[in-house]
Amino acid sequence: xxxxxxxxxxxxxxxxxxxxxxxxxxxxxxxxxxxxxKFPGLEVLSGFxxxxxxxxxxALVGPSGCGKSTFFDLLTGVVPKDGGRIQWLGEALDHLGxxxxxxxxxxxxxxxxxxxxxxxxxxxxxxxxxxQGAGAEKALALFRRLGLEGFxxxxxxxxxxxxRQRCALVRTLMFERELVLLDEPxxxxxAITRRSLHAVLLLLQSEFKKTxxxxxxxxxxxxxxxxxxxxxxQAPMRIRERFRLSSIKPRKITDxxxxxxxxxxLEELQEESSL
Amino acid sequence: MxxxxxxxxxxxxxxxxxxxxxxxxxxxxxFILPTPSEILLTTVTRTGLLAPHAAVTALEIVLGIxxxxxxxxxxxxxxxSHPSVEEALSPFLVASQSIPVFALAPLLVIWLGYGxxxxxxxxxxxxxxxxxxxxxxxxxxxxxEYVVLFRLMGAGFWTRLRLLYWPWALPYFxxxxxxxxxxxxxxxxxxxxxxxxxxxxxxxxQSNARLRVDMVFAAILWLSLMGLGMWxxxxxxxxxxIRWK
Numbered sequence: 001x002x003x004x005x006x007x008x009x010x011x012x013x014x015x016x017x018x019x020x021x022x023x024x025x026x027x028x029x030x031x032x033x034x035x036x037x038k039f040p041g042l043e044v045l046s047g048f049x050x051x052x053x054x055x056x057x058x059a060l061v062g063p064s065g066c067g068k069s070t071f072f073d074l075l076t077g078v079v080p081k082d083g084g085r086i087q088w089l090g091e092a093l094d095h096l097g098x099x100x101x102x103x104x105x106x107x108x109x110x111x112x113x114x115x116x117x118x119x120x121x122x123x124x125x126x127x128x129x130x131x132q133g134a135g136a137e138k139a140l141a142l143f144r145r146l147g148l149e150g151f152x153x154x155x156x157x158x159x160x161x162x163x164r165q166r167c168a169l170v171r172t173l174m175f176e177r178e179l180v181l182l183d184e185p186x187x188x189x190x191a192i193t194r195r196s197l198h199a200v201l202l203l204l205q206s207e208f209k210k211t212x213x214x215x216x217x218x219x220x221x222x223x224x225x226x227x228x229x230x231x232x233x234q235a236p237m238r239i240r241e242r243f244r245l246s247s248i249k250p251r252k253i254t255d256x257x258x259x260x261x262x263x264x265x266l267e268e269l270q271e272e273s274s275l
Numbered sequence: 276m277x278x279x280x281x282x283x284x285x286x287x288x289x290x291x292x293x294x295x296x297x298x299x300x301x302x303x304x305x306f307i308l309p310t311p312s313e314i315l316l317t318t319v320t321r322t323g324l325l326a327p328h329a330a331v332t333a334l335e336i337v338l339g340i341x342x343x344x345x346x347x348x349x350x351x352x353x354x355x356s357h358p359s360v361e362e363a364l365s366p367f368l369v370a371s372q373s374i375p376v377f378a379l380a381p382l383l384v385i386w387l388g389y390g391x392x393x394x395x396x397x398x399x400x401x402x403x404x405x406x407x408x409x410x411x412x413x414x415x416x417x418x419x420e421y422v423v424l425f426r427l428m429g430a431g432f433w434t435r436l437r438l439l440y441w442p443w444a445l446p447y448f449x450x451x452x453x454x455x456x457x458x459x460x461x462x463x464x465x466x467x468x469x470x471x472x473x474x475x476x477x478x479x480x481q482s483n484a485r486l487r488v489d490m491v492f493a494a495i496l497w498l499s500l501m502g503l504g505m506w507x508x509x510x511x512x513x514x515x516x517i518r519w520k
Contacts, residue, residue, distance in 0.1 A: 078423050102427050108420055111519045112442050125428040125438065155519050175428070 028087075029054040029179060029211045030096070035084030037067075037074055044070045046236040048084070052179070057205050057212045059222035061265065062232030063273040068215045071237065072183050076102055101175035104183040107168040109156040115163075116143070116152035119170040135174060142170045146200055162193035169200060173208060180204060182214035186221065194221075201225055202249055219265050223258045224251050231265055234272045241268065306486035318493040324478075329497050331474040335391055335463040336505070339398025340456060347403045351410035355440070356432055361411070372404050376465055384470040394466035394474065401462040402455035409451030413444025446520065449513040456505040460498055 030052040037045040044067040052058050062068050073079040075086065077095030086093050093099070101122075109118045116139060117124075123135035143149050146166045156164050165186065172180055182201070186194045202225060204210045216222050222229045229243045243261065251258060291311045297303070298310040305313065318325070354361035380397060387393035417440050425435045467476025475494045482490035 076423060076427060078426075097427055098429060100427070102424065104420065106420060108418075108424050110421075110439070110442070112517075121438070122428045125425065125430040125434055128434060157519055 028052065029056075029089060030213070031085075031087040031090075032075075033085050033087070035071070035074060035086070036082045037070055037079070038082055039070075043236045045074070045084075048237055048239075050230065050239070052211060052213050053228075054178075055205065055209055055211055057202075057214070057225055057227045059214045059216055059226035059229050060232060061216060061219055061222050061229060061269065062237065063234055063269055064217070065235065066232050066272070067235045067237035068232065069183065072102075072181055072215060075181060076100065096179065096181075099177055100179040100181050101172045101177040102181045102183070103168055103172045103185045105185065105188050107156070107161075107164040109164055109167060109171075111156055114153045114155055115148065115159065115167045116140070118156065119143070119167055119174055121171055122174045122176070139170060139174060142173055145203075146170060160193075161189055162197065165189060165193075165197060166200065169197075169204070173204070173210075178209075179211045179213065182212060182216075184215055184217060187217060198224055199250065206249075219262050219269070220253050222265075223262055224253060225249070229261075229265065231268050232272075240272065306488055309489040309492065313489050314492040314496065317489040318496055321490065321493065325475075325493060325497055328473055328475050328478045328494070329501065331391070332394075332460070332463050332467070332476065332498070333501055335394040335466070335474065336398050336456075336459045336501070338391070338395040339459050339462060340402060340452075342395060342399040343403035343406060343455065346399070347406040347410065350403075351407050351414065352436065354407075354411055355414040356436075368404065368407070371400075376401055376462055380465050380469040383466065389470050389472055394463045394471065397466040398459045398462035402459050405454040405458075406448070406451040409447045409454075410444055413447025414440045416447070417443045445517055446513075449509065449517070453506060453509050453513075456509055457502050459505075460502050464498065 028051040030050075032051070033049045035045050035048045036043075048071065050058075060068055060071075070079065074081045075096050077097040081095075086095065088096065088099055109115070110121070113121070116136070119139045119142070120135055123139075124130065127134070140152070143152060146169065148163060148166055148170070151159055151163060156167070159167075165188075168185075185201070186197050189197065198221070201212070201214075205212055214222070214226070223245065227245055229245065231240045231242070232238070233240045243265075245258075245261075247255070247257070253259070253262070295310045295312060298308055309317075350364075354364060376397060379400065380393075383393040383396055387396060421439055421443075422435065425439055430438070463474070464476035464479070467474040468480055471477045475498055479491050479494045482488070482494070
């Protein structure tokens with residue numbers, strides 16, 4: 001079946017300079033099994049399973065309308081699941097509302113709050129809404145780290161889209177949650193800004209030890225950032241193929257292995273879209 | 276001065292000039308239609324009489340606004356947090372708006388007396404509906420993704436209300452308040468017409484009976500200036516509160 005088509009790509013990776021770790025060795029932070037969801041007239045998920053290793057960067061790519069966003073809605077608890085299990089470090093949970101941070105295409109900053117207050121929102125909510133000094137040091141350090149220093153008192157309307165998204169990232173980090181769900185976090189940004197934010201996303205994994213699960217339309221982005229790429233089928237969504245990437249980051253898209261992989265994934269996606 | 280301002284000023288002056296000329300040329304008696312210059316003269320020279328009445332009416336309006344806010348804000352929050360409450364109440368709310376305030380005024384005066392209370396209630400009844408509706412609309416308009424974000428942060432309803440829904444609804448609230456303050460004068464003045472011992476409405480009725488039409492106009496002028504002033508005040512407040520737009 002599909003596996004045979006990707007065998008050559010896999011071989012390329014395994015015989016290459018970089019040794020490929022076996023994915024089973026890594027501890028699963030999140031294990032989703034047999035997840036299902038039906039909307040009237042449309043079966044979005046039926047028996048979908050996925051494991052996300054701790055401190056890994058997993059990217060989900062799939063044709064539009066395949067159910068990726070519904071999958072995230074089930075994970076975050078926005079939409080109740082029909083069936084299946086969500087396990088967090090072996091413990092069954094209804095949804096990840098209490099354990100995951102979430103970031104999406106829209107920065108979702110509150111337009112009336114200065115950037116620093118926006119970033120501190122998770123801390124403030126945790127204290128029942130009271131504005132307190134706690135967390136400010138950490139947020140300020142992150143502002144410095146992400147190049148937002150000096151813009152703490154600006155309201156979101158006064159800064160660029162890239163800066164707003166950086167601020168949303170700081171806010172995500174202020175959640176103090178190990179798993180970060182990213183729903184096309186950079187797709188609203190221009191190419192140059194996106195590039196600089198790739199580095200920031202990698203920082204989340206390497207420096208802040210977060211586990212990242214990202215939905216993206218951008219195959220290149222997935223290839224540059226992820227440790228594992230999961231290619232999804234048209235709804236009802238299933239895993240068509242998964243790739244481990246173990247080359248050292250930051251990567252360059254001009255890497256021949258990556259280019260071949262990109263070609264292969266795009267072909268698969270095209271096939272799925274035309275179904 | 277801006278061009279549009281100049282045009283509106285010219286329009287007003289033109290209208291007043293036509294009015295003045297008409298009265299003078301056709302020798303219209305004072306007790307039917309006084310000239311603008313006479314009205315202006317009365318307005319200025321009889322300030323001593325007008326001001327205390329205006330103060331009473333202003334107090335009624337302000338208290339009416341405060342009262343309506345005290346009802347409208349909790350009501351909008353309750354209707355927002357419990358959709359069943361909204362479903363149950365909205366027919367009554369809409370029905371209450373189709374009853375002419377004029378019909379209620381005599382009853383309120385019977386129940387609450389000739390004092391200030393009946394007028395305050397009249398003003399409040401008129402204002403509370405636009406404020407409740409616009410505030411509720413503002414709450415409902417809050418972006419669903421923001422609500423999800425706040426839920427993920429573990430925010431309960433009251434935290435969300437404080438940090439998200441309320442600031443989000445503020446522009447809507449001010450839109451309602453602006454409508455409210457301008458129509459509040461109607462409630463207070465009708466209340467005064469029906470039965471009172473002071474206020475600009477009372478002054479109008481009294482002057483009308485004595486054919487002091489110039490005084491009626493002077494009272495109307497004061498009323499509209501008061502309405503304009505309150506509108507301005509709300510606008511200034513809005514700009515102070517909503518800095519992000």
